[in-house]
Amino acid sequence: MDGYGIMSKELTESEKEIMRLDDEALDYLLHSRKGRWFLMRLLDRTYINSQTFNPENGGLTAYNEGRRGVGLEYLGMMIRDTKRITMKQKAEKEYTAVKSRLERSLE
Structure with a gap:
């Protein structure tokens, strides 16, 4: 399976073009400070580095896992x-630096 969730199959020209455009857009975001910030927020909001299990609410666990699945797809592309x-990695360093600075300012 590739970063797009597509099993090994022959892609149509339309699917290839969509993948090309996705790749260009991701590269654009990764080469922009604001784009890198956005991608790190996306990964945070999709629980990539967080627990999704809620022992008291199976529906919430399923919802969180759905969000996580989207994040994993984009992480795979990255x-x-x-x-x-x-x-x-550059994005992660920048993101961590900003979050640390904001946390210190709240102390």
Whole structure:
């Protein structure tokens, strides 16, 4: 399965073009400070690094897992090659620095 959730199958020209446009858009975001911020917020909001299980509410667990599935799809696109991995790491450093600065300012 690739980063788009597509099993090994012959892609149509339309699907190939959509993937190309997605790749261009992701590269654009990863090369922009605001784009990297947006992607890190997206991963946070889709519970990529958080627990999704709620022992008191199975419906909420399912909802959270659905959100997480979307985040995993985009994460898969971000870690498909070394250039993107490097840009993702840059995004994580920037994101962590801003969040740390904001937390310190609240103390």
